[in-house]
Amino acid sequence: MLEDKLLVLKCKRGRKDGMCRIYEKYKDYLLTLARALLNDTAAAEDVVHDVFVSFAESVNEFQLTGNLRSYLATCVANLARDRIRASKQARKLDAAGVIRSGSDDPEQSALETEELIRLRQAMVQLPPEQREVVVLHIRACMRFREIAKLQGVSISTAHGRYRYALDKLRSLLNTEAIE
Amino acid sequence: MRSERRIKKLVSGLHDTTSAKMDERVLGDVLRSLENSTKRTAVTQPNMWRIIMKSPITKLAAAAVIIIAVMLSIHLWDKSTPSAYAFVQTVEAMQGKRSFHIQTYFQQRRKDEFWAQFDEQGNLIRFRQHEGESPERTLVTIWEDNVKSQYYPPPWGVHLMTRAENTGGGLEGLEEFDPETIVQEINALVTDGKAIMEIQEPSPYADLMTIDVTRTDGKALKKVLVVDPDTKLVVRVDDYWGREGEQVFHHGIEVLEYNKSIDPRLFKPDFPEDTMIIDQVSQEVGMDQGKMTDEEAVVEIVRQALEAWAKGDYARAGKLWGGAPTRLFLTEHFGHLRPVSTVSVGQPEPVQNIKPVFRVKCRYEVKHDGEVKTVNPTFTVIAVDGQPGRWYVSWFVATEE
Numbered sequence: 001m002l003e004d005k006l007l008v009l010k011c012k013r014g015r016k017d018g019m020c021r022i023y024e025k026y027k028d029y030l031l032t033l034a035r036a037l038l039n040d041t042a043a044a045e046d047v048v049h050d051v052f053v054s055f056a057e058s059v060n061e062f063q064l065t066g067n068l069r070s071y072l073a074t075c076v077a078n079l080a081r082d083r084i085r086a087s088k089q090a091r092k093l094d095a096a097g098v099i100r101s102g103s104d105d106p107e108q109s110a111l112e113t114e115e116l117i118r119l120r121q122a123m124v125q126l127p128p129e130q131r132e133v134v135v136l137h138i139r140a141c142m143r144f145r146e147i148a149k150l151q152g153v154s155i156s157t158a159h160g161r162y163r164y165a166l167d168k169l170r171s172l173l174n175t176e177a178i179e
Numbered sequence: 180m181r182s183e184r185r186i187k188k189l190v191s192g193l194h195d196t197t198s199a200k201m202d203e204r205v206l207g208d209v210l211r212s213l214e215n216s217t218k219r220t221a222v223t224q225p226n227m228w229r230i231i232m233k234s235p236i237t238k239l240a241a242a243a244v245i246i247i248a249v250m251l252s253i254h255l256w257d258k259s260t261p262s263a264y265a266f267v268q269t270v271e272a273m274q275g276k277r278s279f280h281i282q283t284y285f286q287q288r289r290k291d292e293f294w295a296q297f298d299e300q301g302n303l304i305r306f307r308q309h310e311g312e313s314p315e316r317t318l319v320t321i322w323e324d325n326v327k328s329q330y331y332p333p334p335w336g337v338h339l340m341t342r343a344e345n346t347g348g349g350l351e352g353l354e355e356f357d358p359e360t361i362v363q364e365i366n367a368l369v370t371d372g373k374a375i376m377e378i379q380e381p382s383p384y385a386d387l388m389t390i391d392v393t394r395t396d397g398k399a400l401k402k403v404l405v406v407d408p409d410t411k412l413v414v415r416v417d418d419y420w421g422r423e424g425e426q427v428f429h430h431g432i433e434v435l436e437y438n439k440s441i442d443p444r445l446f447k448p449d450f451p452e453d454t455m456i457i458d459q460v461s462q463e464v465g466m467d468q469g470k471m472t473d474e475e476a477v478v479e480i481v482r483q484a485l486e487a488w489a490k491g492d493y494a495r496a497g498k499l500w501g502g503a504p505t506r507l508f509l510t511e512h513f514g515h516l517r518p519v520s521t522v523s524v525g526q527p528e529p530v531q532n533i534k535p536v537f538r539v540k541c542r543y544e545v546k547h548d549g550e551v552k553t554v555n556p557t558f559t560v561i562a563v564d565g566q567p568g569r570w571y572v573s574w575f576v577a578t579e580e
Contacts, residue, residue, distance in 0.1 A: 003301065003360070005367055006274075014217035016210050021300060023206060032195040044195070049205045056212035115568075119189045138190040169186050 004068035011059045019059075023052060026069060030076050036135045037080040039124050047083065051075045073140045074150055077132060084128050122172040130165035133158055185473065188535070192567075264388065264408065266376060270366045272411040273437070276301060276359040280436040283356055284417075287428060294441050295353060303345050305446045306353060321446055322350060326460050327564075330450045334512045335574065338454045339501075340461075342565025358434050361416050365392050365402060379403075387414065393423075401426050412437050457502045464502040465563045465571030476570055477527040477537040477560045484558075484572045485541065489518045501563065501571030513574060516556055520544035527560070535562040554578060 010018025030051065034044035051072060055062070064071070123131055129151060136142045136150070148158040197205075277297055283290045295306040305323035311332075319330040327343035343350065354360060368374040373396040379389040384405050392402040399422045405415035417431035466483065468476040484499035493505040500507070507513060525540035537560045545554050559573040 003363065006363065011213060014213065016213065019209060019213050020206065023202075023209060024300070027197045027202070027205070028195060031197050031201075032193050035195050036190075036193050041195075045197070045201050045205075048197070049201075049208065052205055052209045053212050056209045057216050059213065060216055115189060116192065119186075119193075134190060138187050139193055166183055166186060170183065173186065 005064055008059065008062065008064050008068065011056070012062075019056060022055075022068070026072055027052075029069070030072055033073055033076050033135060033140055034080055036120075036123065036139060037077065037128075037132060038083065039120060043083060044080075047076055047079045050079055070140070070142060070146065073136065073142065074146075077136060077150060081128065081132065118173060119169075122169050125172060126165050126168060130161045130168070133161045134165045134169070137162055182472065184535075264378070264406075264411075266366060266369070266390070268411045269404075269406055269413060270362055273359045273362045273413060275438075276357070277438050278436070278441050279358055279434060280439070280441065281356055281358065282433045282435060284431045284433070286430070290430075291356075293353060293356060294445055296441060296446075301359075303350065303353065306350070307445050308353075319450070321448055323446055325565075328448045330448070330454065334510075336451070336454050337457055337507070337574070338448060338450050339457045339459070341459045341563075356432050358413055358416070358432065358437065361432070362404075362413055365404070368392070368394070399423075399426075455504050455507055457504070457507075459502050459563060459566070459571075462502060463566060463569070464498055465566065465569040466499055468568045468570060473535060473537070474527050477539060478524050480560060480570050480572060481539045481541065481558050482522065482524050485518050485522045485524075485543070489522075499572055500574060501561075503574060507574060513576070515547050516545060516554060516576060516578070518543040519546045519551065530559075536560070 004022070007018045007022050011022070027048065030048045031044055034047040035041055038044050038047065054075070055072070123134070126134070132151065133144075133147055136147050137144065142150075144155050144158045144162070148155045151158060153161075277299075278295060280292075280294045282292050290310070292309040293306060296304045298304050303322075306321070308320040309317050310320070311317040316332050318332065321328045322343060322345075325342055325344050327341050329339045329341075331337045331339065365374070365376075369376050369392070374392050374394050377391045377393070379391055382389040382405075386408070388406045388408050390404040390406060392404065394400045399420065401419040403415075403417045403419065404413055406412070407414055413434055415431065415433050418429045419426040420429040421427055466476065466480040471479060480499055484496055487493075487495035487499060488508060493508055496508060497503045497505060508517065520543050522541055522543040525542070527537040527539045530536040530538055538557050539560060540555065540557045542553065542555050544551050555578065557577040559575055560570050561573055563569040563571050
């Protein structure tokens with residue numbers, strides 16, 4: 001979006017309104033991605049915070065070659081992955097029987113439909129790299145080529161992860177529906 | 180069973196909102212970082228003017244450059260307005276849109292007329308759209324506060340009120356026709372070296388400038404902009420498709436007014452008095468899907484809707500028909516489809532759409548002028564906007580004898 005280029009330009013000139021607009025524009029979207037990847041509201045908020053702060057710190061050297069939305073989404077995915085690795089969350093989340101509730105935020109839970117809560121619970125059971133492909137492809141509308149580059153794998157591997165993830169989600173959600 | 184489509188829909192529907200506390204924390208830190216980053220740059224970058232002024236030679240050179248620049252600009256200004264024109268002036272003139280009134284064209288035919296208003300941040304507040312070539316067949320859409328009011332002209336004579344969020348600025352494709360965005364996109368294409376800009380001389384429009392923007396990145400597209408040399412505002416943008424020499428007009432917009440005040444009455448529903456109101460905003464309509472798959476729910480709602488209609492239970496039928504009033508079932512174009520026999524409901528067929536839509540073929544008997552005959556209507560079942568998990572039967576019916 002061209003508006004983004006102008007906003008980045010404003011930020012480079014130190015204009016706070018430009019940065020506020022970028023934050024307003026993408027905050028909910030990035031929080032949604034971060035929470036879908038981490039299943040932890042506090043951690044997701046921290047990731048979004050770090051992404052924006054880091055963007056503000058480096059905005060003078062920043063060159064927008066593509067899409068700001070995708071750029072910020074990629075930053076969220078990278079930081080979320082680092083967090084999962086650092087806290088060994090991946091192992092914890094994958095372990096059978098250690099399924100956390102769909103949402104750790106009661107207020108947020110109350111706003112979500114039962115179906116969405118079940119989806120979050122099912123997504124927690126996916127390996128992080130599969131969950132990442134699903135979230136980035138469906139929710140962030142990123143292409144498999146971009147996701148493959150981000151994950152450092154081939155396009156067919158990214159595609160395969162996506163298929164496995166969808167099959168597993170379908171199986172998990174259908175099992176729960178039958179129960 | 181949950182289908183892949185349902186899972187995609189669920190994932191797409193994930194939405195979190197930042198809290199006021201988070202906004203305060205993040206924005207506080209971000210703006211501080213921005214300030215530090217800007218200060219750092221200012222400190223690390225040398226003051227060029229001071230360097231120049233230190234040496235007598237550079238001082239003289241700078242003076243010469245300024246004199247030449249002034250002379251050149253006087254010369255250019257003198258030649259004619261187009262020579263002095265820079266596209267950035269149009270980008271600046273179009274910046275900060277608060278309202279516009281445009282007419283769109285598709286292959287030389289008038290298509291949509293839009294009036295739109297925006298807030299200080301450029302977010303859409305409200306719009307009105309007229310779609311259709313003749314006034315009596317015009318579909319009118321008014322949108323404000325996430326409520327869309329649509330007027331379907333006779334034979335329907337219906338005012339449909341639905342919930343509609345302007346997700347991603349894509350409401351009714353309005354962003355695509357936004358003159359400010361179009362100008363910014365063209366500027367970026369030229370800046371990125373993906374297009375070249377050339378002023379047509381003489382301009383085919385009297386007193387207006389015409390600028391050709393030709394893609395140089397292999398895309399067979401050309402835009403022609405018409406700019407008012409006084410205000411620098413764009414008054415028309417036409418898109419031509421095809422390779423060079425074979426380009427034909429595809430679509431375009433005419434900017435009738437830009438940043439002019441719009442009569443607020445234009446954004447209030449002003450439909451004829453006898454219009455039937457179908458309200459999907461203030462009441463629950465349709466049928467809840469429950470644990471049924473999309474396909475099962477679609478068949479079930481059509482069956483229930485036709486059964487209720489056959490029994491004359493218009494309250495129930497009206498709810499399943501998305502909040503339709505009893506009057507709708509008695510209209511000429513719809514009333515003749517009231518079933519009098521057991522209904523055979525066919526398999527639902529998904530329709531490619533931005534939201535879930537299915538078509539269902541049915542077969543049953545109706546009584547018309549005392550005569551019983553078999554009809555094969557196709558009903559359309561649509562997900563209710565703003566009421567997740569609910570479906571309704573549309574009153575748009577295709578029939579075959």
